[in-house]
Amino acid sequence: MLNIPSTTPHHTDRMESHGLEKGMNVEVFTTRKRTVYIAIIVVVLLLALVALAFFFLPQISSESNNCQLKGDELKLPPKPEQDPSPVGVRAIPFTGRLPETLVPEHYVIWMKIYMDTSDDIKSNSYDGKINITVKCTKNTNIVKLHTWLLNIDFDSISIYRLPNLDNLWIGNVGTNDTNNFLEITTRKSLIAGDRYMISITYYGQLRMDDPLGFYLTSYNHQGQIRWVALTRFEPTFARKAFPCFDEPQLKATFDIVITHRLNRTALSNMPVVRTVTDGDWRTTYFNTSVPMSTYLVSFAILDFNHIERVTSSGVQVCFICHTVLR
Numbered sequence: 001m002l003n004i005p006s007t008t009p010h011h012t013d014r015m016e017s018h019g020l021e022k023g024m025n026v027e028v029f030t031t032r033k034r035t036v037y038i039a040i041i042v043v044v045l046l047l048a049l050v051a052l053a054f055f056f057l058p059q060i061s062s063e064s065n066n067c068q069l070k071g072d073e074l075k076l077p078p079k080p081e082q083d084p085s086p087v088g089v090r091a092i093p094f095t096g097r098l099p100e101t102l103v104p105e106h107y108v109i110w111m112k113i114y115m116d117t118s119d120d121i122k123s124n125s126y127d128g129k130i131n132i133t134v135k136c137t138k139n140t141n142i143v144k145l146h147t148w149l150l151n152i153d154f155d156s157i158s159i160y161r162l163p164n165l166d167n168l169w170i171g172n173v174g175t176n177d178t179n180n181f182l183e184i185t186t187r188k189s190l191i192a193g194d195r196y197m198i199s200i201t202y203y204g205q206l207r208m209d210d211p212l213g214f215y216l217t218s219y220n221h222q223g224q225i226r227w228v229a230l231t232r233f234e235p236t237f238a239r240k241a242f243p244c245f246d247e248p249q250l251k252a253t254f255d256i257v258i259t260h261r262l263n264r265t266a267l268s269n270m271p272v273v274r275t276v277t278d279g280d281w282r283t284t285y286f287n288t289s290v291p292m293s294t295y296l297v298s299f300a301i302l303d304f305n306h307i308e309r310v311t312s313s314g315v316q317v318c319f320i321c322h323t324v325l326r
Contacts, residue, residue, distance in 0.1 A: 105252050
């Protein structure tokens with residue numbers, strides 16, 4: 001009879017523990033082996049990338065040089081030394097300003113307005129005459145001022161030295177349409193520090209399709225079309241109504257005189273000082289203005305009614321309306 005040793009619980013536990021330890025060792029060995037393989041693959045890939053870089057970079061550089069050579073062969077235009085001016089920016093200095101040789105001090109403007117059909121061929125136009133007192137700041141024999149779309153009587157132009165009205169005599173007269181200049185050359189030079197009077201006769205149209213400068217507009221009153229003449233000079237459109245130094249810094253005082261039909265009223269910046277009637281015509285004289293830029297000058301010829309009042313603080317107020325005011 002064989003004696004079979006009995007397996008005790010303690011012996012069984014040791015066998016199981018040994019089996020677990022062996023399994024764990026196998027698993028750890030497998031994990032480390034996998035990690036080594038991955039590391040080797042990464043190193044190989046990096047070496048391959050470095051090799052590719054060294055292989056292709058010289059070819060890319062060579063192709064770039066070849067492109068540059070081809071460009072040279074095609075004679076491409078050289079790169080400018082500096083960038084061209086942006087769109088809308090002048091490449092040359094602007095020369096459209098008035099020279100700093102004359103400063104206007106006072107204007108006397110007279111106009112006769114033709115707005116009725118009875119005025120025949122002169123309808124929708126006006127005659128004008130202007131005297132401008134200026135002070136000369138630099139010796140010159142060239143006088144420049146602004147005019148635009150006006151018919152200037154060149155033969156009427158005179159320049160006198162004040163206060164004795166010594167005639168300087170006119171040499172040449174011309175216009176610069178690009179800058180709206182009237183250019184007058186005198187035979188005698190204007191002397192710095194002296195004052196002069198520029199006298200010009202001109203003729204203008206009252207335009208209905210251009211609400212800038214001195215123009216015509218209309219309104220409907222009880223089914224009847226009525227016309228009024230108005231001004232809009234801002235920023236640089238006074239030159240369309242009378243010759244002037246039409247830059248805002250050149251302020252001066254203004255005396256405005258308007259001759260119009262008896263059935264119309266003339267208005268301007270300043271109050272009326274007197275009127276003179278001659279047949280069907282009335283001449284309205286306005287008070288001398290404060291010093292102001294040309295674009296602030298304003299006048300109107302219309303058939304509106306108006307009343308004037310003085311406030312308690314002494315301010316004169318004018319109310320204008322096309323209906324009867326009481």
